[in-house]
Structures are given as structure tokens and as C-alpha cells.
Amino acid sequence: MNSLHEIQVPASQAQGVMDHINGDRLMQMLRQLASFGMRNDSGVSREALTPTELEARQWLCSLFTGSQYQWVIDDAANLLLRREGTCPELAPVMTGSHIDTQPVGGWLDGAYGVMAGLEVLHALDDAGIQTRRAIEVVAWTNEEGSRFSPGAMGSSAFSQPDRLIGFLEAQDNDGHRFESARDAALQVTPAAKKAALGHPVHAYIEAHIEQGPVMELGGYSLGVVSSIQGVRWYEVTVHGNSAHAGTTPLMARQDALLTAATMVSQLGAEAAARNDHALRLTVGRFEVSPGSINTVADRVTFSVDIRHPQESELIAMQDLLGSVLERNVGTCTHEVRLLMQRSPTLFDDHVLSVLSAAVVATGVPHCSLGSGAFHDAMYLADCCPAAMLFVPSIEGISHNAAENTHTADLVAGAKALAFALVTLAIT
């Protein structure tokens, strides 16, 4: 747990908005959004900038029409709803997440953060409260990265606009360019005001489902997310020699598959032996050439995904990876390529203090934890004070049709979000 009550907040307004959070209205909005791409198994298929996702964007833009509201769309097709503050010249307080899903995703991943933000606006209206700073609710483009790679394009480009030019070239599996898909999104929301990418943000809070089992196992309804763990992705290629399975003695083989399997097995065993509950090590890809039942494999390529909240442990794990490969390569040869690395993201102390006060105000069991998954907040943290708020995932399930969260937790999350956003926007 972070220490709580670190800051004195003018609690009356924040509490007032929190008390106007309407759970039924929140659930109704979540169900409406889920209807775009809903599957028979209750999963949602709404990949970034597909016709289904464009329909969901049009529905979004039909909400909150009124004098103090303005929908804005930027060059990355991030869709943003601004509720004006009494001091429009001040940097806004921002919240949000994404509305795109995995090819087969759940109804809450991303969607929850956007809908919870909109519910806070409803509650502000119901409470009749004007904030000094504008509050902005944003739906970042292509967080999942399943259709166009990389993920989190929208928030990444918002944080550093010169990244956009590279993203425009990205293609999906059918050869559609991200740029054309982005243009289609601009066209279907003509009422949204066009804006350049990026602007100063006073603070960013993203509400999200945990996507893991930690909170449920601990009995927590809310989690203040202090960090996003760092990650390193590697591609290991083992080169052997293809040979006839019937004629080649075991001793005369350079068996890329057996060698790679032993490397993976050892990596798993050594990672487990560290007894570090924060460590994640995953081999998710393992591709064999030629992949024939009666031919000794001449090449295997496998991935290694290592995550940890501490950079020093990522470095230690890279050393361990190197030594396990070296020790097991035998008569084969190998090469390792670092595909991606990102250092741990430490969220802003002040925003974390505000969030801690907010979860205390809800009166539900809460904890502080790190995020195992990436989120748009990771990129926002590069350009403004940021933090995240988690609600638990039932059985830790996510990226799956069965993804779900108890209604009471979803409502508690919206209340805490309201408390925190208002606290930040009135001070």
C-alpha cells in the first residue's frame, strides 16, 4: 500500500460528484458499447478502425451534445470529449482508455476506462459542478495492436507526435494501410472538431480492468497502480542440421528442436527457481523448420518475453537468458535478437496520492499494485503526470470472451475515478 492521506483535498465537491455516479447508467453505456461487435459467446470483436469500431465511434460522438461539450479528433484519430472548465487556458485533466478490442476480446478491456470517464461527466452534470480545469475523456486509437502493429499507436503519437508518420505506413493482414483506416475514422465523425496531435495535460488517470488474478485473490475491489513493469522481448534462433529421422544416429545430430526445447525448459525452471512473484517469463512462439514428423529440425525460432517492475531484474534476466542459451546450445548454433525493450514506468506521486485518497473515500477494500500489462497510460506518463486505477478481473481472465468484472467493482471504480478527477480539476 502507498501511504494514504498524503494530501489534503477539498473533499466536498469530489465527494459530491462521486455520490452522483449512477451504476445503472454506467452499465447501460458499457452494454451499448459492447453491442458493437458483440459475439454469441459474449465476447466482442471490434478491432481498431474496422467498420464495427467506426460505428462505435459514431455512437460515441452522438453522446454529450451540449454547450459545454466538444468532441475533438486528432491526426491519430484519437477521439476526445472535452467538458470545458472555468479556466479554459489551464491544461485539462484527462482520463480515458481505448474502445478497440483483440480479434476476440472481452467487453471491458479499454471500454471500461472510456465509459467510466463518460459517467464521471454525467455525474458532474448531475451534481451541477463546474471545475476550474477542463476534463477530457479520450478513446485512444489502436491500443491492442492486433490489426495494426505496434499497439497503443494513438497514445504513443499523442505523447510524441513525430511517431505518427511511421505509424501511417503500418498495414493489416489484408494490406490495408493504417493511414487509410485513420482517414475513414476522420470521415465518419464530421461533427468532431479536427485538432493537431498532442497538447499539454495537467494529469492523466486511466481506469482499467486488471487483466490478471492478483486483486481477486487478495479480495480487493480497487487498486491504485503505481507502475507498469518493464519488458524485454527477444527472438532466439537455433540453427541445427536437417537429417533423416530414421538413418541419423542420435549422437550425429544437430537437432535444433531438441536443443531449443531444452533451452526453453531450463529457462522456465530457472525463472521459477528465482521465487520472485513479480517476475514474468513467457515463451509464446516456437516455430520449427521444416516441421516434418520424420526430419530432424534444422531451425527453431522462439520468443522470450521477460517482464519485471525493476530494471535491474530485467538486466539480470537478460544475463540468465544468455547463460542458459550458451549452456545448452551443444553442437547447434544460436543467435539472439532484442525485439523490443521498455523500462518500467513509475507513475506520478501526486496523482497516486490523489488516487489513494479516492479509493479510501469509496470505502471498498483496495490495494496498491503494479500493472503487468501495457496501457495507454504508459505513453501518457512520458508527457504528463499520470497513474492508473484497476478494478479486478474475475478469475483474472482477459483477452477472452469470458472477461468480466463484478458490477459493484465497476461502479466503485467509477466513483474513485470521479473523486480523483474532480480533485485534480478543481485545484
Add this chain to the structure above:
Amino acid sequence: MNSLHEIQVPASQAQGVMDHINGDRLMQMLRQLASFGMRNDSGVSREALTPTELEARQWLCSLFTGSQYQWVIDDAANLLLRREGTCPELAPVMTGSHIDTQPVGGWLDGAYGVMAGLEVLHALDDAGIQTRRAIEVVAWTNEEGSRFSPGAMGSSAFSQPDRLIGFLEAQDNDGHRFESARDAALQVTPAAKKAALGHPVHAYIEAHIEQGPVMELGGYSLGVVSSIQGVRWYEVTVHGNSAHAGTTPLMARQDALLTAATMVSQLGAEAAARNDHALRLTVGRFEVSPGSINTVADRVTFSVDIRHPQESELIAMQDLLGSVLERNVGTCTHEVRLLMQRSPTLFDDHVLSVLSAAVVATGVPHCSLGSGAFHDAMYLADCCPAAMLFVPSIEGISHNAAENTHTADLVAGAKALAFALVTLAIT
């Protein structure tokens, strides 16, 4: 080594034909056959019943036109050249192999056995020798099985004709049926006499390249093949649970890939620890679902190919497989399916004695060994006395453009084949 000199052969005629083996003519025929499907890298692409292979069949049928020769084609498109004997009513002595190749194969696999057989006929003609029994040289259809599965269709159907009806339904990757391809083969060789599948055979000898490194390592030019090892093919499926690589603690995972890799690694280690030079254990396929870099795998399917010359060892290895899987399955589940099994083939003692005398007669270093690969002779052994003769493969390389054998060894093989076939055909 088998004991030699077990039988007394009327060596003069056999020796006479052997002495008329013409190495230049043999190499010339081999190079001519290789020109059908020759690649820039010296590999040969001549899969079964493709237009290229049909051209090679037409070229074959243009050879040996004369009163004592007759080309015959049966319902499996096996192409057979009969050199009539003085007692046509006696069952013929048969030799041969196949002229189809892997998608990218070498120039000798199969081709050598057919061309060596034809060279024996040339030598018989040159020596002016008539044998009591007819000698038949056969090119079996679709030994490789790479275009139409299973392999060795021609010899399998010859051995047991009722198998043909099932083979006719086989389709290649482009949806072409084996039956149509077979019909095309029948049409392009109108001069070949049509014949029903299967007929009594006095003895069958197949000359072939070793396709492994054993003979070269031992310095042998010829090998008498006493057996073809038995084989069992298994498909192992490991079921886990897909989960987010970033959020799911190591202890909370059911990681199908890590589990399967550990199974494979242990299998390899335990197989090696048996120190049995005759044992072959190969995992050649390893397929992962979903195969995503940041998702814990929910399913892996891998193959296990186990071979040994003794059935009892195949059974012991099946037990070992079961115990390794059981011991390592952890929180995952698994199932095993036996895809195929074939007991060891023990070749005929008399034919082996004749072959042993033949390799002694050549005067080159020779050995007795088992075959690690399958061959048409495996099916012929089901219907007649059979055995095989190996020449070494340089560096053990086969199913590869680099496949090769020293000319002297190819010639020595043809000489031994001549000696053995004549011995069998005159007695």
C-alpha cells in the same frame, strides 16, 4: 557382419556378368535420369506423377527395345522392364526402386536402384548370358509420399493389391487425385503392356543409397542390409490455459509450451542416456496455439518418431514416452495418439547369403547393417524373399540437393547387384 560363403554359387556366370558392368554407362544413365527435374543447385525435383516424372517414365520406356525385353505397367503405374528367362514359367528375380523424388531431392535416392538394375541388364546382354528365370527391373510408383500420402504406394499395392482402391482417393495439395495422376501415367507410356497388380516373385533385391552416415564413418563401400527398423509415430497434445504474459504470475499458469518443451527435452535426454546406437527418437513437429509472443500457450501438439530394429525396444520406448509425459505434465493435461506403427522387417536369409557372397566377390570393404529409412523392399518382404544392398552417402546427406555417392561405390554396388541377381536367376 553376416557369415559369408554360406552358399555355393555357380560363380562363373555371376562373375562374368559382374565383370561386364560398365561404370561409364551406369553414370551416363544416372545423369540422363537426373536431367528430368534437375535444379540449379544440382538437386532434383521430380515428385511422383508430375509432368516431369511422366517425361522421365517416357524416357525409361524408350530404353531396351528388343525381342527379349518387355515394358509392363500395372494398375498402380509401377513400370517394369522384363528380360525374359529360358524358363518363362518360373517366378522372376526382381530388382528396382523408385524414380520419384522429394520436392527437393537428390539425384540418387531411388534412381540408383533402378539404373543399377538396368545396367545389370546391359551387362547380361554384353556377356551374352541367358538366365533361367526372367529378371525384372521395376520403378515403383510414389515411394516418397511427399505429393500423395502414404509413401511406397506402388510396392505396397503390388504386395497387397486390395490396398490400391484406398490409394486412388489420395489427393495432392492442389486437389489432384492419385487416380487421375495414375491414369495420366498409363496414357503417356502406350508401348508398355498393361498388367494386373502383383505376381509371384522368386526374390527381390533393392540397391539404394544409405541416406545416413554409418557406412562412410566405417569406411565401407557396400552394405548388406539385414533389416529395416520398426517405427512408431505418436502425436502428443498438451492442453494448458492461454493467459496474459504480463499479468499472470508464473505459479498461476498452465503453460502448454513450457510443459511440452520440458517433455521433449526429457525425452531427448532419456533416449540419449540409453546409449543404444540403434535407437532413433525424433521430435520434428511442435505446433503452438495461439503462438503469440505475449500470450501463454494453451495448446502444443508435437510428434514423436521412435525407431529401433527390435520390437521389444519399441515397446520399451513407448513405456518411457508415457512415463516422461506423466512425470512432466504438471498442471496441464495431455493426450497421446499412435499415428502409425510398423514392426521391424527382417530380410530373407537366403537372399542375404547371396548378397553377402556378391559383396565379397567385388573385393571392396563391406558390412552388414540395418536400414534406418523405409524402402519399397519393406513391402516386397511381405510377399517374397527380399533384401537390400546399400552404397554409402557422402556425409550421410539425403533428401537434399547435396546428396551424393562416390562413383566407385556406385559402380561396386552395380557389380554386387549383378552378381546376386544372376546367382538367383540361374539357380
